[in-house]
Amino acid sequence: MILRPQTMSAFICIWACFLLRISATAAAAQDKTPDETVTCLVSEECHLPCMFTPAPNQSVRWFRRDVVMFSFGETHGESQALAGRATMFPPMIAGGNATLVLREVGLKDRGMYRCHVRTSEGEHSAKVVLKVEALIHGLSLELSRLSGYEEMKCTVRDVFPPPRVTWATEPPTFEDLRPITRMLADKRGLYTADSRLKVLKGQPDLIYICKVTTSYGGPTWTSSLRERTITGNEGRDLTIPCFAPPYLNSPGRLRGPGTYSCIFSMLYNTHTERSDVAINFPTANRSTSPQTSYWWIVGLVVAVTVLALTAMLVYLKLRGNAAKSSPRYPEEETELNSVRDVEGAGENTRHFPAGDNNGQPGLS
The missing domain is CATH 2.60.40.10 (Immunoglobulins)
Incomplete structure (x- = not known):
């Protein structure tokens, strides 16, 4: 098979472009910094890291969805997108640390952030994925x-x-x-x-x-x-x-x-x-269980009965003694005296037989 000069040129161009693309992709992969994921808690302080090689003439920008959220070292000053909740520290930036400190984190702060640093020796970019969660505090x-x-x-x-x-x-x-x-x-x-x-x-x-x-x-x-x-x-x-x-x-x-x-x-x-x-609680018509005791009621009834019997016996005894020592009524006393007189007269009278004293009647 014989290739024409035009076909040969096109073939060589395709391979050259392919090799150049592979080389560019490999170079980009070597220079790319892997994304870092940070999880922060609601209403607390959050740190988005960004490390670079320090060099003179530093300027830092933090982007979110291609919108500048915060900047340092540029003439236009700090962006208002974070409403004053973001901070960076110049001494740390001079040492190659462009970490962004975000206060009072909320769910609206979630997303992808990009740190872009420019120095006299080149540029550096890093991406940070911010996740926000609210922990379980009680169940x-x-x-x-x-x-x-x-x-x-x-x-x-x-x-x-x-x-x-x-x-x-x-x-x-x-x-x-x-x-x-x-x-x-x-x-x-x-x-x-x-x-x-x-x-x-x-x-x-x-x-x-x-x-x-x-x-x-x-x-x-x-x-x-x-x-x-x-x-x-x-x-x-x-x-x-x-x-x-x-x-x-x-x-x-x-x-x-x-x-x-x-x-x-x-x-x-x-x-x-x-x-x-x-x-x-036991009821009146239910038999008393072994755990429930009403013996105090039985004891009270027995005690009252004994006291009543004792009082009755004492009363009867006192009444009998009073009857023996009390004087009789006048009618009873008169009748008894009459009986005593009759019995006394019978004992003092003598009886003489008839014909005694020479046939004279006895003297009465």
């Missing part, structure tokens, strides 16, 4: 009945990005857990996560566990709760057990009637045991 878990049925309510507030909420039980259950989770953002862009799970019927002693994580990683927050009712008898000591799940294994004990909350707390983990205590 609440409670039993709610506002929906007309019992449900566990897990809430976390002021979080960014939107967190991920998962549920579990201890011991594990074979039933399918179907929580309803809502994410609500406020005017600052921070999220409140509200996740609700219906209480499983027929399993009153379950521990419900709510876990929350963020997409940026970091620790997983866990809150668990067990609600139960304990029944005791009036007049007796009541022991309320309190045991944490295996990951917070530490026993607790409370005594006495009432409503108690036992809380185990560790870093990023909280477990609550809430016991509603009910006391049984």
Whole structure:
């Protein structure tokens, strides 16, 4: 195959352009500084790094979406795009450190920033990706009945990005857990996560566990709760057990009637045991249980009876003594005197037989 001169020239040009492009790409790859990612917290101070080789006649510009956000060493002075929240330190710049300090970071500050430094010896560029997050500071878990049925309510507030909420039980259950989770953002862009799970019927002693994580990683927050009712008898000591799940294994004990909350707390983990205590009070028509005693009533009745009998005996004895010592009535006394006179006259009268004293009648 014989190539014409025109075809040969075109072929050589194509290869030359291809090799030049590869060389330029390789050179650019060698000179390119890899992007750096910085994660900062809402309302706190953030540092965007930019390091270069120091040289005279330095000027620095920070761009965001090709808009100058802050500048140093140029005649037009500082840009107002950051509303006075950005700062650079001249001594650090002289040493090759053009780090931008951004105060009171908000979600609106997220994005790609580019640092451009110009010196008498050349130029330098660096890119920084700024991520902003709001950490989890607390997690609440409670039993709610506002929906007309019992449900566990897990809430976390002021979080960014939107967190991920998962549920579990201890011991594990074979039933399918179907929580309803809502994410609500406020005017600052921070999220409140509200996740609700219906209480499983027929399993009153379950521990419900709510876990929350963020997409940026970091620790997983866990809150668990067990609600139960304990029944005791009036007049007796009541022991309320309190045991944490295996990951917070530490026993607790409370005594006495009432409503108690036992809380185990560790870093990023909280477990609550809430016991509603009910006391049984015996009624009048129900047999007295061994734990309930009314012997004081029986003792009181016996004591009153003994006192009444004693008082009656004393009264009868006093009445008998009074009857013996009291004078008789006048009518009784007259009748007794008459009887005594008749008996006395009979004893003093003598009777003579008839014909005595020579046939003369006896003298009366």
